[in-house]
Amino acid sequence: MMKFRLYFDKDADERFLNNMSAKGYALKRFFLGFYTFKKSQPGEYTYRIELIQDRDSFNKKELYSLIEDVGGELVQTWGIWAIFRKKGDFELYSDNESKISYYKRIKKIFFCLSMGELCILPSQYSMLERVDIAKYTAPLITVIFLAMILQVYKCGRKIKQLEEDL
Structure with a gap:
């Protein structure tokens, strides 16, 4: 399937x-x-x-x-x-401190990737009038940027929740 x-x-x-x-x-x-x-x-x-x-x-x-x-x-x-x-049951991280460290690593990667996408966006939108493919790439890069920023936010929320449980 x-x-x-x-x-x-x-x-x-x-x-x-x-x-x-x-x-x-x-x-x-x-x-x-x-x-x-x-x-x-x-x-x-x-x-x-x-x-x-x-x-x-x-x-x-x-x-x-x-x-x-x-x-x-x-x-x-x-x-x-x-x-x-x-x-059976399976956990990679057993304590909140290691989970916090793990989510901080994920957050950092998504943040760096989203900043890279953000740097590309202005050039894509500036080419909309001149380059046909920019009509497709600019919205796609925008969606990818927003998805990555959403993950930064979700990781931040998860980290905060885990810190409160310490």
Whole structure:
């Protein structure tokens, strides 16, 4: 089975994957918003998505090995994200301090990406009259910028909530 979803929100993506698992579908692969699932036992897996901060292959292998040691497995990587699953309950972060640090990393990345998009926007809108493709790229970049800023806001809210729970 294949489903299409575009998420910029790792929590929403995890909820989607775990809901599909509850219905008896295990993630097989992911590509550009297309999720391919195979039939499994309902609720067989719990999915977690991790931001791979360190591009050093040794540290990535160490993380993957740590996940395997607790019974998890790497399903797929996509850019800076890794999708893990495990049979039964599964958490990557057990305390609020590590969760806060994690969401701060995500917030920083989305903030930097959104600022890059913001820098591109004026040039796109200035070309609207002269370049036909700008009629498509300017709104697209605007939507991407807004989606990324929304994630910065959501991460900030999540961080604040976690700090209040300390």
